[in-house]
Every structure is written in structure tokens, then in C-alpha cells.
Amino acid sequence: MADSGYQSNLSLVRQFLDEFRSVMRQETPGLIPRLAFNYVRAFLSLLCQYPNKKLASLSLYRYINLFIMCNVMNAFWTMVLALPESKNVIEMGDDLVWISGMGLVFTKILYMHLRCNEIDELIYDFDYYNRELRPHHDDEEVLGWQRLCYLIESGLYINCFCLVNFFSAAIFLQPLLGEGKLPFHSIWPFQWHRMDLHPYMFWFLYLWLSVTSQHNLMSILMVDMVGISTFLQTALNLKLLCIEMRKLGEMRVSDARFHEEFCRVVRFHQHIIKLVEKANRAFNGAFNAQLMASFSLISISTFETMAAAAVDPKMAAKFVLLMMVAFIQLSLWCISGTLVYTQVGFQADFSMSEVAQAAFDINDWHTKAPFIQRDISFVILRAQKPLMYVAEPFLPFTLGTYMLVLKNCYRLLALMQESM
Numbered sequence: 459m460a461d462s463g464y465q466s467n468l469s470l471v472r473q474f475l476d477e478f479r480s481v482m483r484q485e486t487p488g489l490i491p492r493l494a495f496n497y498v499r500a501f502l503s504l505l506c507q508y509p510n511k512k513l514a515s516l517s518l519y520r521y522i523n524l525f526i527m528c529n530v531m532n533a534f535w536t537m538v539l540a541l542p543e544s545k546n547v548i549e550m551g552d553d554l555v556w557i558s559g560m561g562l563v564f565t566k567i568l569y570m571h572l573r574c575n576e577i578d579e580l581i582y583d584f585d586y587y588n589r590e591l592r593p594h595h596d597d598e599e600v601l602g603w604q605r606l607c608y609l610i611e612s613g614l615y616i617n618c619f620c621l622v623n624f625f626s627a628a629i630f631l632q633p634l635l636g637e638g639k640l641p642f643h644s645i646w647p648f649q650w651h652r653m654d655l656h657p658y659m660f661w662f663l664y665l666w667l668s669v670t671s672q673h674n675l676m677s678i679l680m681v682d683m684v685g686i687s688t689f690l691q692t693a694l695n696l697k698l699l700c701i702e703m704r705k706l707g708e709m710r711v712s713d714a715r716f717h718e719e720f721c722r723v724v725r726f727h728q729h730i731i732k733l734v735e736k737a738n739r740a741f742n743g744a745f746n747a748q749l750m751a752s753f754s755l756i757s758i759s760t761f762e763t764m765a766a767a768a769v770d771p772k773m774a775a776k777f778v779l780l781m782m783v784a785f786i787q788l789s790l791w792c793i794s795g796t797l798v799y800t801q802v803g804f805q806a807d808f809s810m811s812e813v814a815q816a817a818f819d820i821n822d823w824h825t826k827a828p829f830i831q832r833d834i835s836f837v838i839l840r841a842q843k844p845l846m847y848v849a850e851p852f853l854p855f856t857l858g859t860y861m862l863v864l865k866n867c868y869r870l871l872a873l874m875q876e877s878m
Contacts, residue, residue, distance in 0.1 A: 464513060467500035478612045487601035494611035495581045495691065498683045507567055507677045510574040527567060529670055534560045536644035548773055549643070551762035555755060555780055556642040562751035563674045566681045569744045576740040577684060583733050584691045587698055591726055599701055607694040611687055614790075622679050625783055629776075630668045641667050682787065685744065688737050689794035689847060689855070695730050696798065696845070700816040702726065707821035717830055724837060727813065734798075734845045745849030748791060749863070755784035757867045788860060795847050795855030814841035 477491045502508040506522045513519050537557050544550035570577075630641045640651055640663060650659040702723045709716060738745075759781035766774040817823075817837045824831065846854040853859040 464503065464516070464519065467503040470496060470500040471504060474612075478609075478616075481605060481608055481612075484605065487598060487605045489601070490604050490608045493581065493585055493687075493691065494608055494615070495584065495684070495687050497612070497615065498680050498687060499577070499581060502570065502677070502680045502684070505673065505677050505680065507570055507680070508574050509571060510578055523571065526673070527564070527571065530560065530564045530567065530674060533644065533667070533670070534564055536646060537642060540643045540645040543643070543645070548762060548766045548770060551758050551765070551777070552773065553643050554758050555762070555777075558751050558754045558758070560674075562747055563678050565747040566678055566744050567674075569741070569747075570681050570684075573740045576736070580688065580733070580737055580740060583729070583736070584688075584695070586729050586733075587695060587726065591698075591702065591722065597701070597705075600698055603694060603697050603701075607690055611690055614686070615683055618679055618683065618790075621786070622675050625779065626672050626675050628779060630671065640664055641671060681744070682748075682790070685741055686790055686794045688741070689791075689798055692730065692734060692737075692845065692847075693794075693797040695726075695733075696813060699723065699726055699730065700812055703813065703816035704819060707819065707823070713827045713830060716826065717833070720830065720833065724833070727837065727840075731840075731845065734847065738848060738850070741847075742850055745847070745855070746852060748788075749849050749852050749859075752784055752788040753863055753867065756781060756788070756863070757870050759784060760867065788863065791855050792857055792860035795859075796857045798845055798847060814838045817841065 474497050481488075481490060499508060503513060506519060506526055509520055509523045514523075534557065537553060537560060541550070541553050541557070544553055640660075644651060644667075646663060648656070650656050650663055653660040706716065706720055706723065709719065711719075759777045763774050763777040763781060766777060814837070817834055820834065823834050826834075846856070848854040853862065
């Protein structure tokens with residue numbers, strides 16, 4: 459595993475905090491060292507969850523990745539087999555939450571295993587603007603937006619990293635405060651999960667499950683960060699496209715020169731459209747798993763919180779924590795998706811209709827040559843169709859979808875309460 463690919467990822471992770479502080483301290487916007495995407499990919503590589511062409515060529519890395527996936531599937535089935543042993547609704551709800559969560563972990567790391575080469579292409583494509591449109595000049599407005607996006611992404615990584623570690627500690631230290639139990643209810647051969655019969659094997663399993671579960675939580679966090687960064691980078695590119703469109707109107711050049719520059723910006727527009735289509739294909743399975751898991755986790759956690767409130771306050775607090783994690787996870791996806799779809803926060807409009815408005819706002823475009831007017835009209839027409847990240851055949855990741863999920867969770871909760 460001493461391949462340069464692995465070592466370069468390790469070096470990149472070590473530089474992250476220094477580069478983040480350097481960008482944050484800049485009094486004026488400057489060039490960003492690299493897309494924040496690269497740090498997440500590096501972290502996934504160190505977790506042995508990113509077997510792209512370069513790293514998969516290392517036999518040891520490939521075997522470790524397969525072992526990790528088998529270990530996750532093994533943990534999933536031990537939870538499923540333990541489900542019939544649930545003594546009441548609260549215990550069954552606890553088991554179902556963990557089964558849903560572990561199913562989501564396995565689905566996402568499986569898709570990362572299958573799609574990592576496509577994600578490498580996406581990360582390369584997201585750097586199109588710096589390679590093609592701004593190779594020789596520095597625009598303060600563009601640099602300012604790139605810096606803001608970099609700080610948002612990096613700050614999000616740091617905060618989510620801290621929250622996940624807090625969640626992990628709360629979940630896996632909680633059994634030590636009560637009866638001798640594993641971090642989650644599971645069945646193992648020869649009754650190794652029973653402390654009274656096999657104390658040494660029980661503590662080995664406890665440590666093993668705690669360590670591997672921490673690894674799984676870090677893995678799913680980084681997989682989610684790849685998806686959320688995809689949303690944020692798309693929103694940033696749409697904003698940069700609007701800036702480039704408006705800059706065209708400030709040019710005092712011939713129609714031929716204007717058309718040349720306009721075509722350059724239109725290629726960027728088409729690149730973004732194709733990039734969203736490519737990302738939707740690469741992440742579609744993970745998107746579907748996220749929506750289904752979020753719906754089940756929020757519904758079950760909320761119901762079990764109400765059921766356990768009067769009977770077992772400790773379990774109720776645990777379900778509240780799980781519910782908050784599910785809410786935060788779905789919120790990040792939907793808010794990031796809304797940034798691509800429509801105007802939201804940060805004093806910016808990242809919708810495709812803003813692209814149409816930017817094209818319409820080009821100074822004196824109606825006085826240009828007919829072929830230029832026609833091309834601008836095509837851009838305005840195409841920009842009427844918003845870009846969306848969609849979990850086909852389900853709904854796109856927007857705040858509207860977020861509210862729909864919450865409404866359906868509420869209806870399901872009301873139905874379950876009436877049946878109790």
C-alpha cells in the first residue's frame with residue numbers, strides 16, 4: 459500500500475487544516491489550492507473505500523476493501539437474525555433503526571466501490587472553469603465566490619466530522635453504562651454475544667463492532683460529503699456562469715469577437731448540463747437509498763421516541779439522537795440540492811432561471827448581429843428548464859421533497875398511533 463496514490467492521499471489529508479486556515483485568513487480572495495472535493499476523496503482512499511483504477515491495482519488495498527464490505531454485510535445479517543428476539547415494540551424499533559442504517563451504509567459503500575472511477579471524472583470535470591475559462595486572469599468576484607464555496611464545504615466537513623464522532627461516542631459508550639450489551643442487538647455463532655457465557659469473546663466483539671462501526675460512520679460521512687460537494691460545486695459553477703454572461707455585456711469588441719467569447723461561455727453552460735446528467739447517473743442508486751433510509755429512520759425514530767418516553771427515558775433519548783442525525787443528513791442533501799434548483803440564502807441565486815436572466819441582461823444584445831441574437835435566445839430558452847439532482851424514480855433533492863418526506867412521516871406516525 460506504499461503506492462504513490464495512497465501516499466499522496468495521506469499527504470493531502472495532512473495538509474487540509476493548514477490550507478483551510480490559509481484560505482480563511484486571506485484578507486482578499488486568492489487562488490484556491492484545490493477543490494475541496496479532493497480532500498474527501500483522499501479521506502475515502504485512506505479508509506480503503508475508494509478502489510479506483512490506481513488504488514485497485516494494489517492487491518492489498520483491493521483485498522482490504524472487499525474485507526470491509528463483507529464485514530458490513532456480516533454485521534447487517536447478524537442484526538436481521540436478531541430481530542425475532544425483540545421482546546417489545548421499543549426493542550424492535552431499535553433493531554429496525556440499526557438495520558436501516560446498516561443497509562444504507564452498505565448500499566453507499568457498494569456504489570462508491572462501483573462508481574469511484576466515474577467520480578474521479580466528475581471531480582476532474584468540476585475543475586473545468588479553472589482550466590478553460592480562467593487560465594490567465596484573476597477576477598475578484600469569481601475568486602470571492604470560489605473562496606466562499608471552499609470555506610462552506612471545508613467548514614461543513616469539519617463540523618460533520620465532529621458531530622459524527624460525538625454521535626459515535628454517545629451510541630457506543632451507552633451500553634457500558636447499563637447492562638452488558640453489544641453496541642447494537644445482534645446474534646453471533648456459539649452465543650458469543652452473551653457476556654455471561656463468553657466474557658472474553660463478548661468484549662472482543664464489543665471492541666470490534668465499535669471500531670468497525672466508527673469506520674462505517676466515517677465512510678458514509680465521506681460518501682455523503684462527495685454527493686453534497688457535487689451539489690455545491692454545481693451551484694458554484696452556475697453562479698460563475700452568470701458572472702461570465704454579465705461580463706460579456708461589458709465587452710466593447712466586434713460581433714465576431716463577441717461571438718467567439720459567447721461560444722466559450724455557452725460551452726461552459728453545456729458542460730454544466732452534461733455534468734449534472736453524469737452525476738445523476740453516478741449517484742442514482744445512492745440517492746434512492748438515501749431517500750428511503752431517511753424516510754424509515756425518521757418515521758421509526760420519532761414513533762419509538764413517543765413510545766419510549768414514559769417507559770424508558772434512556773431509550774427515548776437514544777431515539778431522539780438518532781432522529782436528529784437522520785434530520786440533519788436529509789436536510790444537508792435537500793438544502794444543497796435546492797441551491798442548484800432555486801434561490802436560497804448566501805445572498806445568491808443559483809437557479810437556471812438566473813442563467814436566463816444573466817443572458818437577457820447582456821448589454822445591447824438586441825443590437826448584435828442576427829446570428830448572435832439567435833444564439834442568446836437559445837440560451838435563454840434552454841435555461842428555463844432547471845437543473846435538478848433527482849433520485850429517479852423518486853423526487854429531486856429540494857426543500858419541497860424534504861417537506862413531502864416529513865408530511866408522509868407524520869401521516870405514517872398518525873396511522874401507527876391509531877393502530878396501537
